[in-house]
Amino acid sequence: MNSAKQLWILLIVLLVSSFAVLLWSGREIEIAKPPVPERVISESGQTIYTRAEIERGRVVWQSIGGQQLGSIWGHGGLVAPDWSADWLHREVIAILDQWAEAEYGAPWSELNEEQQNGLQGRLRARVRQNTYDPETGTITLPDERANAIRTVSTHYEGLFGADPAFHELREGYAMRNDTIPDAENRRLLGAFFWWTAWAAVTERPGDTITYTNNWPSEPLVGNRPPASMFLWSAFSVTFLLAGIALLGWHYARTHSQKEEPHDLPKVDPMRSVVVTPSMIATGKYFWVVLALFLVQILLGALTAHYQVEGQLVYGYEMAEIFPYSITRTWHTQLAVLWIATAWLGTGLYMAPAISGKEPKFQALGVNVLWVCLLIIVVGSFAGQWLAVMQRLNLDQNFWWGHQGWEYADMGRFWQWFLFIGLMIWLILVGRALLPALRANTESRSIIALFFLSAVAIGLFYGAALMWNEHTHLSIVEYWRWWLVHLWVEGFFEVFATAVIAFLFTRLGLLPVKTATVAVLFATIVFMAGGVLGTLHHLYFAGSPTPVLALGASFSALEVVPLAYIGFEAYDQWRLSGATPWMRRYKWPVMFFLAVAFWNLVGAGLFGFLINPPLSLYYMQGLNLTPLHGHTALFGVYGMLGIGLVLFCLRGMKPDLVWHEGLLKTSFWCFNIGLAGMALLTLLPLGVLQLLAAINNGYWFARSEQFMQQPFVDLLIWMRVPGDTIFAIGALTFGLFVAGLWLLPKREPPEPEELTRTRP
């Protein structure tokens, strides 16, 4: 049995076992999730909330942008508070105030330390107690807690309405006035927020930790990291070191083996590839990539600016037309959409190039799919805008409006449409690749992996269809992370690894056998941590301890291959100078090198910074999360998307001279701008928030008091230099691409090519 075959078997066994455990974890979450009660009543018998009200409240929350405006259980936007933590804090303060007034005649904050400690002790005992009765589905609360709920509900009803008394707070939270015009809907929103706070403070039956594993940190109610979090954080670091040692041994062993020398091509082999009509048709995908990317940057600037002016953009009442929750929705959604479009375009371009065959009506299919993608972008964005502006009936919101789940925000209709679009893409790529898959050549294995990653990209988007309008929050989060983590961070990674390796084999720079083994091995290493690493997003989303343990352990392993990414980068850099004609591919390779750099820094270092359970307990939803998000999503997938676009453009227009100056400016502006954004704002602000969360509780790190401090404002402004430089990079890249079509300059043919006949 050759090594490629052994690696295939290992990969299959790994994937089957990993997904079995992942599905088992889903079942564990299903069993351990916090219950949604049929009724919440006070001890005096008054009904506070019903299940229908809590569920309806969630729909209201989703319709205003859900996780795009503030967060729940730490997942979502960063400017408005985490509503679970905020509600919890306000509710317990309201309870303490009632007791303090009754017993000492003063508000709780004015009591001395001894008096405060006494009341806090009573609070912890009562508020953490689980009074849910599974027989009747009823939660019974003390009367003082029912009063506190009414107090907090009144606060939220004012905040989400148009009450001028809350105007300043709305500005601080970057909320538009009258976010929810309907008074009853505002009350119902409170029902949902209350339930998420209840789950965060109520101990699981027979246990001393809450449904959210004691998240958020809240000293008043004794919410502090449980022992399991310390334990699995320590083990995760240990697993990481063990993984690094093991892979180090592997690299030491394999890199000492000399590669067999092979002849490098005298001319660029890709120049002999026949550019078919369908390959030419993919050009418009790259135009769309560019347009979406530029709009995404503009929306990012608007979103960031709302942190300073709340509802205004340099004096203009922008929040009345495009409020924060819609600009953030589109900003995050476009990030995925343009990167995905770049990769879809690459797949469609590469498939006929690989097989050398153009199936019938392939170009038509490429064009139809392109139109579908445009309809999906425009249609889903329109629905989201209507939802956030509350111009859509709540009953239509799930299908046509805003689902409110970060990165999976589009209405269900549009999700189905996108899924069908991906199936069309899969068919188009598959039928073009089929001749190459059938041919018994050395490349078959690597082509098969390329195709399988395309199948996974197509099918795994289906995870977004696994929840319904009223599916339990914990279960929605479980499937949502299948989509975000497995789709974006898993199979795209395999797709990219396979494509880049394949490109180097096509360029004749890497022997096929070496590349095949390297790609299969890399896929195994990535997927060993990647599949079960999904669970690290679910530490505080109603998951039991075994799920937390699995997430901590396997997500640490995700960092292992990144520690050795320097090998990959060095190999790519070496290959870029292997032949004189490789200078034609200098900039795609430079972007691939940037991918390696940001994979180490953004995904590896900043990712592991927030990854262990103990770290994430305090850091989730602070600015350290977008530190990882921006540097990993743009640094890795964005840079990769641009590198792939450049590679395809080189093949699509092989005889054009490239404007090196524009590409050089663009490349360095992207990297310097991204570094500026990360190091001048996100990292220092995240660290300040972290200290605040540890010292005062999570609610404080996300509160208006903290975020409106002058120094925090100053740090937010420090985004301007980095963002400006980054935007210049995008504009120069746009100019470069536009120049290829609008001002093409042909290069003189090379001497060898004068005598060569194109097939």
Added chain:
Amino acid sequence: MEEFYLQIRQVHIGAVLTSGALFLLRGLGLNLFNAAWPMWAPVRYVSYTIDTVLLTAALMLMTIVHQYPFMHAWLTVKLVLLVVYIVLGSFALKRAKTRRARLGFFAAALLVFGYIYYVARAHHPLGLFSGLL
């Protein structure tokens, strides 16, 4: 943020003066002494950095004082003239083909810079001439 108004204003004014002084020195060096240093990469990058600081401070000041271009005339004039200044400066240092043309653009750019300075001092679109009204 208002707490830092004076410091931000000082940074803005400092960046304006440094940017103008550097442009003056580069223009003189290039056009009168035919020197190479004005176009050296480090000098260009220092210029970009100063201008980025200037821009950031300007945006912060706008937000603090709640005065914006296209809403307040003096800021509109400043913004439009800034674009003119950048274009003239680009021709003065790089794009104009003859030395004579470069000198002409250089002088025009300095005049525009001076006018912007007085618009900023007077908070009036007529700048130096606002007293004439």
